[in-house]
Amino acid sequence: xATSSAEIRPTTEQIPVSDPEKENEGVQAVRSSSNADPExxxxxxxxxxxxxxxxxxxxxxxxxxxxxxIYYPSLTTLAKDLHVSNSLINLTVTTFMIFQxxxxxxxxxxxxxxxxxxxYLACFVIYIGANIGLALQTNYAALLVLRMVQSSGSSGTxxxxxxxxxxxxxxxxxxxxxxxxxxxxxxxxxxGPIIGGLLAQYLGWxxxxxxxxxxxxxxxxxxxxxxxESCRAVVGNGSQRPPPWNTCLLDRRIKTRIAASTAPLAVPxxxxxxxFPNPMLTLALLFEKEASLVLISSGLLFAGYYALxxxxxxxxxxxxxxxxxxxxxxxxxxxxxxxxxxxxxGTLMDRNFQRHARRLGILVPKGRQRALGTFPIERARLxxxxxxxxxxxxSILAFGWVMHYRxxxxxxxxxxxxxxxxxxxxxxxLSTLTVDLxxxxxxxxxxxNNITRCWLGAGATxxxxxxxERIGTGWxxxxxxxxxxxxxxxxxxxxxxxxxxxxxxxxxxxxxxEAEKAKEEAEDxxxxxxxxxxxxxxxxxxxxxxxxxKAIESGEKAGNRDEKALET
Numbered sequence: 218x219a220t221s222s223a224e225i226r227p228t229t230e231q232i233p234v235s236d237p238e239k240e241n242e243g244v245q246a247v248r249s250s251s252n253a254d255p256e257x258x259x260x261x262x263x264x265x266x267x268x269x270x271x272x273x274x275x276x277x278x279x280x281x282x283x284x285x286x287i288y289y290p291s292l293t294t295l296a297k298d299l300h301v302s303n304s305l306i307n308l309t310v311t312t313f314m315i316f317q318x319x320x321x322x323x324x325x326x327x328x329x330x331x332x333x334x335x336x337y338l339a340c341f342v343i344y345i346g347a348n349i350g351l352a353l354q355t356n357y358a359a360l361l362v363l364r365m366v367q368s369s370g371s372s373g374t375x376x377x378x379x380x381x382x383x384x385x386x387x388x389x390x391x392x393x394x395x396x397x398x399x400x401x402x403x404x405x406x407x408x409g410p411i412i413g414g415l416l417a418q419y420l421g422w423x424x425x426x427x428x429x430x431x432x433x434x435x436x437x438x439x440x441x442x443x444x445x446e447s448c449r450a451v452v453g454n455g456s457q458r459p460p461p462w463n464t465c466l467l468d469r470r471i472k473t474r475i476a477a478s479t480a481p482l483a484v485p486x487x488x489x490x491x492x493f494p495n496p497m498l499t500l501a502l503l504f505e506k507e508a509s510l511v512l513i514s515s516g517l518l519f520a521g522y523y524a525l526x527x528x529x530x531x532x533x534x535x536x537x538x539x540x541x542x543x544x545x546x547x548x549x550x551x552x553x554x555x556x557x558x559x560x561x562x563g564t565l566m567d568r569n570f571q572r573h574a575r576r577l578g579i580l581v582p583k584g585r586q587r588a589l590g591t592f593p594i595e596r597a598r599l600x601x602x603x604x605x606x607x608x609x610x611x612s613i614l615a616f617g618w619v620m621h622y623r624x625x626x627x628x629x630x631x632x633x634x635x636x637x638x639x640x641x642x643x644x645x646x647l648s649t650l651t652v653d654l655x656x657x658x659x660x661x662x663x664x665x666n667n668i669t670r671c672w673l674g675a676g677a678t679x680x681x682x683x684x685x686e687r688i689g690t691g692w693x694x695x696x697x698x699x700x701x702x703x704x705x706x707x708x709x710x711x712x713x714x715x716x717x718x719x720x721x722x723x724x725x726x727x728x729x730x731e732a733e734k735a736k737e738e739a740e741d742x743x744x745x746x747x748x749x750x751x752x753x754x755x756x757x758x759x760x761x762x763x764x765x766x767k768a769i770e771s772g773e774k775a776g777n778r779d780e781k782a783l784e785t
Contacts, residue, residue, distance in 0.1 A: 260385040261455040261475065266445070266467070267385055271394055273444055274378040275401035276436055277337070280344065281371040282405025284429060285313055287413035289530065290545065291422035298422070299357045309364045311675050314523075316368040318671030322500070324373035325380070325664035329657075332448045333381055334463055336373065336660075337440060344370030345433050352426035372671075375402055376663040383652045383659035384447040385455070388594065389570050389581045395649045396563020400556045403641055406526060407552020410545035418542065442466050502665040507595075507718040508654060510711050514704045515647040516669030518606070521697040522640045523674035524681035525613060526551070529633075531682065532690060536623055550630045554638035558605070562642040565601050566649060573597045594653050595715035599708050602646035606705060609639030610698040617694025654719065 262270070288310070296306045328336035347367035354360055378401070382394045416424040445467045446452050446459040456475055458468055502508045526548075533539045533547055573593060574581045616632040648666060655662035684693045 257454060257456070259387045259454055260447075261471070262385050262445070262447075263474075266471075267394070270381060270385070270444065270447070271397050273440055274381055274398050277374040277440070278378045278398060278401030279405045280374050280429075280433065281317060281368075282402055283409040283412075284344075284367060284371045284405075285310075285317070286406045286409030286526075286548075287416075287425055287429070288313075289410055290414035290542075291417040291425060294417060294422050295360070299355075299360065301357045305357060309361050311679060312361065313364050313368040314671045314675035314678070316365045317372040318668040318675075320369035320372045321376040321660075321664035321667045325376045325660035325662075326658075328373075328377055328380060328448065328660045330448075330450055332446050332451045332459060332463055333377055333384070334444065334446050334459075334465075336377055337444070340370050340373045340377070341433055341437050341440070342370075345430055345437075346370075348426045348430040348433065352423045352430065372667065376660050376667060379648065379652055379663040380660035381447050383656060384449055388653055388656075389574070390567055391652065392563040392566025392570070392649055394563070395652070396559045396561070396566075396645060399559035399563075399641065399645050399648070403555035403559060403637070404552050407548050407555070410530075410548050411542070414542045414545045445471060500665070500668070502655070502662060503669070505722065507711060507715050507722070508651070508662075508665070510707050511647055511651055511654070512666055512669045514707050515644060515651070515666055516673040517700060517704060518609075518640060518643055518647070519670045520673035520677040521613065521701060522636070522644075524677040524697060525616070525636065525694070527678035528681045528685055528690075528693075532620055532685070536620060537626060547630065547633070550634040551637035554634040554636070555641035558638040558642040559645050562601060562605070562645045563649075566598060566646060569601055570594075570597045591716060591720070593712075593716055595650065595719075596712045598646050598650040598653070599712050602643045603705060603708055605639045605642035605646070606701060606708070609636060609643060610701040612636040612639055613694050613701070614698035617697075618691040621689055621691035 260267075292306050292310075293303070296303050299306075324336050324340060327339075344367060347363050347370055350363045351360065351367060354363060378398045379395065382391060382398055386394045412428070413425055416422075416428055443465055445455070445465055446463055447455065451457075451459050451463075455471065458464065458472060503512060529547065530544050533544050539547070571581060573596070577592070579592065612632050612635040616629060616636060619628045619632060648663070651662045651666050652659045681693065684696075
């Protein structure tokens with residue numbers, strides 16, 4: 218709601234007093250009245266509880282990317298042991314990415330209605346089972362199928378992490394938390410090849426999957442014991458605790474704090490029926506005007522990044538003659554740049570949001586969520602993304618030609634840092650904007666983001682090596698840089714027309730809700746009319762039954778009189 222700052226912030230000029238002591242008393246009264254806010258907070262979780270939850274979310278987001286990249290150093294060894302070609306082994310990488318995009322469409326819609334904890338539990342049970350099977354399998358068919366299952370279990374963690382952030386963080390502070398959560402998804406590609414290379418070299422490729430099994434099992438213990446339910450369809454802002462089977466050890470502490478509070482904390486909960494997860498709800502977001510532009514831009518951005526990551530091992534091996542361990546170490550600049558950008562970008566987003574709020578005279582109270590309405594959330598986010606997009610295009614263009622001319626290794630490593638930094642910065646902003654546009658179903662929106670990112674990335678990884686062999690490294694990444702620059706007009710269009718498209722969508726949703734409400738009221742009215750008629754019919758049936766009973770009794774009495782007359 219846009220109002221002027223003078224209307225919102227009380228000052229001493231509103232108190233007509235002349236005595237300094239009374240003036241001080243008046244200022245204190247105004248301050249206390251302005252601080253008294255009867256509205257419940259957006260989330261009742263404390264700052265330390267949020268930090269603990271985000272730490273667990275960051276670790277959870279590691280599993281999907283690390284499961285993908287930790288596998289790369291052992292591809293050649295697996296092909297020899299299973300007696301298949303390298304192209305068939307590479308097919309397991311492609312199918313992993315396909316299911317990495319598809320599986321969150323199921324788990325995201327489930328978690329938006331039934332809770333985050335059950336969804337996390339399902340993901341990790343599937344993931345641990347798949348890793349045990351991968352460590353024990355002895356043929357290619359089992360490897361291919363179990364890699365799909367492994368991807369299905371691990372990929373939901375990223376969508377769930379973004380959803381939990383949306384549950385507990387308002388729009389004005391969401392950027393910082395999203396940045397920290399994004400670190401996990403970016404550290405996986407950096408450390409995965411190193412860990413995989415060391416394990417494959419010294420313990421064999423089966424040790425990779427045993428490592429992931431143990432890692433997931435150890436992580437699952439604090440997740441089950443100390444991670445509270447946050448889904449707003451289940452616990453609201455956290456003030457309504459979940460059923461006993463969905464609780465953790467922190468719930469008793471949260472209940473005590475709620476009981477001791479004198480301020481109103483509870484918010485209404487919109488209950489949802491348990492339904493089979495419908496991935497079509499996720500795919501439907503791809504056909505909304507504003508959402509489709511954001512999702513496709515995000516997907517193409519990361520497709521170029523995946524193409525760089527997929528081509529890097531072969532390029533480093535052919536150009537510099539590196540071993541698997543040295544190639545894994547060259548992924549560190551990308552991970553370091555991405556992690557730095559995720560945290561830095563999150564802070565920038567929150568500050569830019571506050572800058573726009575001050576410019577419009579909008580008060581953004583801490584811990585309170587306000588409906589976006591006409592607030593230019595698209596501009597507040599994308600003003601941060603577009604500079605990163607241009608920096609990324611320049612960096613990946615320079616990287617392609619540096620590798621083409623075989624310049625010293627320092628050049629590619631520096632450019633990998635800036636490419637990881639700029640790509641991650643843009644992607645973090647677009648992921649946050651996706652959650653902002655769909656606050657009621659953040660996991661579903663993130664799942665749609667995963668579909669475009671992973672499926673376009675799968676196509677990019679399949680095409681990049683043939684492109685390099687045909688036109689060279691320089692021209693291949695020149696094409697990627699040009700594709701990224703073509704995204705700028707789409708992002709400008711979102712900034713310009715996004716608020717209007719969002720308003721039209723919200724108007725349609727309101728009309729749909731009003732129509733459903735009117736339908737329910739009509740059904741209730743019909744039900745209310747039917748009940749008196751039914752009662753009247755029941756009364757008439759009861760009266761007729763009573764009349765029949767009386768007639769039977771009188772008949773029996775007449776029969777008794779006839780019998781007595783005959784006896785006489």
